[in-house]
Amino acid sequence: MKENLKKQIASVIINKALELGASQAGICSMADLIEAPSYKLALLLPALEMNDDEAEENQPNPEFGVKLSPEAKSVLVISYAHPESEPQLDWWLDDINPPGNVALIDINRKLAAWISETLAIETKPLPYYVEKGGVFLKDAAVLAGLGSIGKNNLLVTPEHGPRVRLRAMVLHETIPSTGPLDYQPCKNCSAPCMDVCPEMAFVETIYRPENDGVDTLAETAGNYDRNRCNTCMLANIKAAATEYLESDPAKPVKVIKYCRGCEITCPVGEV
Numbered sequence: 680m681k682e683n684l685k686k687q688i689a690s691v692i693i694n695k696a697l698e699l700g701a702s703q704a705g706i707c708s709m710a711d712l713i714e715a716p717s718y719k720l721a722l723l724l725p726a727l728e729m730n731d732d733e734a735e736e737n738q739p740n741p742e743f744g745v746k747l748s749p750e751a752k753s754v755l756v757i758s759y760a761h762p763e764s765e766p767q768l769d770w771w772l773d774d775i776n777p778p779g780n781v782a783l784i785d786i787n788r789k790l791a792a793w794i795s796e797t798l799a800i801e802t803k804p805l806p807y808y809v810e811k812g813g814v815f816l817k818d819a820a821v822l823a824g825l826g827s828i829g830k831n832n833l834l835v836t837p838e839h840g841p842r843v844r845l846r847a848m849v850l851h852e853t854i855p856s857t858g859p860l861d862y863q864p865c866k867n868c869s870a871p872c873m874d875v876c877p878e879m880a881f882v883e884t885i886y887r888p889e890n891d892g893v894d895t896l897a898e899t900a901g902n903y904d905r906n907r908c909n910t911c912m913l914a915n916i917k918a919a920a921t922e923y924l925e926s927d928p929a930k931p932v933k934v935i936k937y938c939r940g941c942e943i944t945c946p947v948g949e950v
């Protein structure tokens with residue numbers, strides 16, 4: 680396929696993603712992605728304590744990337760805005776996928792089917808967990824130009840700040856990357872995201888370029904402690920209460936509201 684045609688295909692795909700309800704979409708190369716920081720660092724980090732249902736999925740696994748087929752040439756990543764005004768998008772209801780994630784899965788599935796049928800490019804929607812064959816979504820989003828990693832260790836996008844959730848699929852065709860952006864959202868920020876953390880997950884240096892061999896973490900300062908963060912999330916699970924939601928006032932549901940302090944305090948993209 681000619682380079683110009685491939686660029687046109689990228690923009691046709693992105694437009695379709697937006698039409699289906701994605702807030703952003705972009706494409707990166709699989710070869711670039713597996714060289715990204717998360718693939719190097721995930722295995723060096725201490726394991727996470729998890730609630731029993733998630734324990735297996737969340738542990739470091741030396742098979743990262745192995746399950747990705749050699750046919751997978753590009754990664755298409757989409758975001759779905761999760762504004763502070765719609766907190767329920769991020770809530771787990773009776774241990775069921777949050778509505779925002781359900782929307783992402785639906786858009787991704789429809790987009791994959793459309794690409795296969797209309798453009799004759801083979802697609803494979805990816806699962807959420809890396810250990811189940813997914814990819815590190817923030818790294819993919821950075822390489823695809825959706826935003827940059829901020830001091831809060833989250834993808835910070837120009838339009839929605841970090842208040843987005845992500846999903847991806849692989850394409851069995853090399854489509855030119857749409858990123859990364861030259862974008863430094865945290866440059867002059869006093870980082871309220873770090874101060875607000877109830878577990879002080881940003882107080883210690885965790886990644887050191889000289890030990891870990893990764894020197895691209897400038898913006899994040901390498902000080903996000905996932906175990907501290909996870910302690911907070913385990914407490915959020917324990918604190919889940921039964922509520923009657925507006926969507927179905929007759930039905931009681933147990934609602935898990937995970938902490939979003941480092942997201943919500945970010946001034947980028949606030950409305």
Ligand code: B12
Nearest residue numbers: 716717720721815816828832833834841844845905909937
């Ligand atoms: C496991 C997991 C967790 C664990 C461990 C988190 C961790 N970061 O290690 C726990 C349960 C603690 C957790 C917490 C949260 N999570 Co979480 N989590 C994941 C998951 C499944 C994998 C992440 C992972 O293991 N990364 C590997 C470790 C090594 O890397 P890392 O800490 O993420 O940091 C890397 C990047 O910053 C990258 N990086 C840094 N600089 C640069 C520069 C360049 C150029 C590149 C390419 C990369 C790069 O390298 C870093 C180090 O390796 C992803 C989904 C997915 N499939 O990717 C969601 C995901 C990252 N989580 C998400 C969210 C929203 C959260 C929470 C806010 C909770 C919530 N309400 O959902 C908190 C916030 C944590 C924070 N401030 O980072 C979103 C992030 C959206 C965004 N805007 O970035 C994701 C993408 C899921 C989604 N639904 O979209 N999470």
